Amino acid sequence: MMIDISHRIKVKCKENVVGALFADTRKLFYSFNKKEEWIQINPEMYTFICKHKVLIEKLNYYEWAKFLEKVNEENVTTKILNKIDESSKRNNLSVYRKILYDEFESRTCFYCGKQLKADDIHVDHFIPWSFIKDDKLWNLVLSCPKCNLNKKDKLPNIDFLTRIVDRNQTLLIDIYKTEMHNYQAKKLLNIYDWAKVNGYSEEWIPKLKA
Incomplete structure (x- = not known):
């Protein structure tokens, strides 16, 4: 059933969407190539989308909400924007913690260098989850509870960027x-860089004891 529906959607998209959208966006x-069934995104457009990800995402949510309100009963669409925004959920990070x-x-906090206890470790998204909305190992670091809670949705100071790049090299095995x-x-x-131009301009750095 699902395979049949997917096939019909693909056929309709090939007939009515791919070419039309291609023309509409100049x-x-x-x-694209309909016969070989491939689509290749323009690299400059990919960069543009990534750079303005947050704004595009919000506009997409808004239009999606308007559509759902149009095709559903009023009682079904209560707080529809909140429901859509919750469609991306964080995963359990325990496997990455291990x-x-x-x-x-060294088993120390990535940010302040404090020694970590096995039963009191946080896993932090180096680039905030609210921007990247994904749980990738290359963006996760071990943190003490204090640093993780203080950092919240801020970008770490750029000095930490070199550190995580170096750290990730050791994981490429x-x-x-x-x-x-x-x-x-x-x-x-x-x-x-894209996060910085999308509203994450405040850089965070841990407050170390004198």
Whole structure:
């Protein structure tokens, strides 16, 4: 049943969507081949989308909410924007906590250097989850509770960027190949910059005791 529906959707998209959208966007977004069934995103457009991710996401949510309100009964669409925004959920990070704790003998907080206790470790998204909305090993670091709670949704100071790039190099080994799939240091640097222009301009640095 699902395979049949997917096939029909694909056929309709090939007939009515791919070419029409290609023309509507003045051939700027992508190129395509219906016969070979591939679509290639324009690299400049990909960069633009990543750079303005938050704004595009909000506009998309808004239009999606308007559509749902139009096609559903009023009682079904209560707080629809909140429901849509909750469609992305965080995963359980315990598996990554174990990987990072087992991999690094120092077992210290990535930010302040405090020694970590096995039963009191937080896993922090280096680039805030609210921007990246994904749980990738290359963006996760071990943190003490204080640093994790104080950092919240802020970007770490740029000095930490070099540190996480260096850290990730040690994870590019066979046993973590799946978790580090598609990781590139350049990609991480770009995402950091894109986050800054998307409202994450305040850099955070831990307050160390004198």
